[in-house]
Amino acid sequence: MAGIDDNVAVIGDWVPPSPSPRAFFSAMVGDDINSRTIPESPGEKRNEGLYLGQPEQMTTGNSEKEDGAQTSGVQLTELGTFSEQKSNFRGGLVERIAARAGFNAPRLNTESIRSTESSMNPEIRSPYLTIPPGFSPTTLLESPVFLSNLAQPSPTTGKFSFFPNGNSTVGSDPPDKSKETFFDNIDSSSFAFKPMGESSSFFPWWNKQAIVSGIDVSVHSENAFQSHGVEPAKAQFESRNSLHFRAEFSKLTTEKDSGGFSVADQRTFDTVGGNAEHSSPLAEQQDEEGDQGASGDSMAAGGTPSEDGYNWRKYGQKQVKGSEYPRSYYKCTHPNCTVKKKVERSHEGHITEIIYKGAHNHPKPPLNRRSATGSMDTQLDTPEQAGPQVGAVNDSVWAGTQKGTAAGTPDWRNDNVEVSSSASGGLGPEFGNPYSSVQGQSGTPFESADAVDASSTFSNDEDDDRATHGSVGYDGEGEESESKRRKVETYATEMSGATRAIREPRVVVQTTSEHNHDVPAARNSNHVNSGTSNATPSQAGVAVQTHVHRPEASQVHNSMTSRFERPPAFGSFRQQPGPPAGFSFGMNQPGFANMGMAGLGPGQPRMPVMPMHPYLAQQRAVNEMGLMMPKGEAKVEPVTEANMSLSSNNPAVYHHIMSRLPQM
């Protein structure tokens, strides 16, 4: 595949150049939502698109590349009408890009997704449709965080089987059924975390498939909290499931001279779980995660030079004003390759941003790089690279920015299925690179859940692209003066979320309090609430940067707080990609010790945190319910499916479990 540029291109395609988060959002989602779900005011219609009911393949990249894309497994989800429209849009853009760059953008294969959804029970969908009274989709749309959250359907959110009270039955019966069905359909019970509350319903797409390949999440949730009724009392426990969700996406932003620069985000989503295709990659990802963990996040992110499959030599590092973290400058070590990349990395080593300049005029080097350690390499190795990465069209220009972990692996696309799925080209480092992207688990749902991070970054990405890029897109690209290229920042949310998600497993436990007592005071409620909605992508007029870094588990707590509370700095909204974004119940509590996410264990150090949308803050009920942000890693014991099901179905089990839960 093409190198970075490709990614960029892809990214660009992915989202229409609209500054508006909404647009982005809608684009992401597709029309289905509109048709089906969310009743919105005209103005809001875009939001409706959230639901990706019928994913179609979007051609993100050149049709030409399709082969590769398919091979790679990169898949983009396209939705309904949106997809069509987008296709057109993209097609043109992509073609142009391809023409310039000489590379093809990977195509997202959404079919799997489609099938999934289609197969899904109507019931399942219903949740998406439902919007809680008083709740405006718009709100969700505006927040980057939100997107991500939404994107993540989780048991917690009730996305899964749990239907919002309003709509579907929450009752145990339905849950079970829905649960089963849901998972079955999905393949593996993969799911995406979603924010609590109805909002979750917005992104069915995420739930099902949205999960970006980069992220693997296995979650065992005890209950889905049904936020609808914000009323805690009504919260009900629903099925417990272990979900695996992996999402991988990367975001890539490109700067463009012309008029601006365009940022492209790319994300690829794998269909959740089930696909055999993806499954293996997941496994690899897991490995990678481990490796990465060992090696350090940075590496994984693609921050590392090699992570993206290319060899890089660091030639400078500097603290850039306005940037929290130092920026590292890398050059491609290939003889005649002028590609450079800038990587910003958090103190923890998490990559917050990656900007590529130029296109590789050579294939990726053979795997055995030392850095390549671990899974990353594996993925990278794919032959795909064979082709010249990119026609080095715009060498001079920093073509893309990736924020997120995966550093950019430009090639993400075809290499592996995973890659493709991960696609990240963009999202992050992790995203961007296949490598970077962490792959969670193998297809099997209940296997270990690796990282669950659902960061939700996705949504943002698109927005970012639009927002940031504005019109640019790749079209313009190119040529502009490098010197002036602005740095496009993408919404951190997206990236960050994605990134984190990939690596850090999170456990989200929602409990509803039927328990007989008043709702306990929320422990970390502040964080959530504190979240500043200011983050809205739209604001972006300002460039938004996405940070992909994954904070340490310990850091998560803080991160979240800081993230949301912190006003947009530098005029740009930065969201830190880390686990912080997420939320989860305090798994670390003794009571939860036994409730674990499969696959989570001591071995898995970090728990991904899902970004919370400000909306969540409103969901006070949630907090009250005992939802809390884990500061540390949650220790969870694996829960077998059987157990899960039992718990959901068996009152005795249910009580048993419940009894173990700490009383808030």
Add this chain to the structure above:
DNA sequence: AGCCTTTGACCAGCG
């Protein structure tokens, strides 16, 4: 020995 990272200094662009 080769490659890479680190890091201070230098250079260029911009206001």
Add this chain to the structure above:
DNA sequence: TCGCTGGTCAAAGGC
């Protein structure tokens, strides 16, 4: 012209 900033150079050191 000066100061700021971002990007790059290149020596030193490590693996």
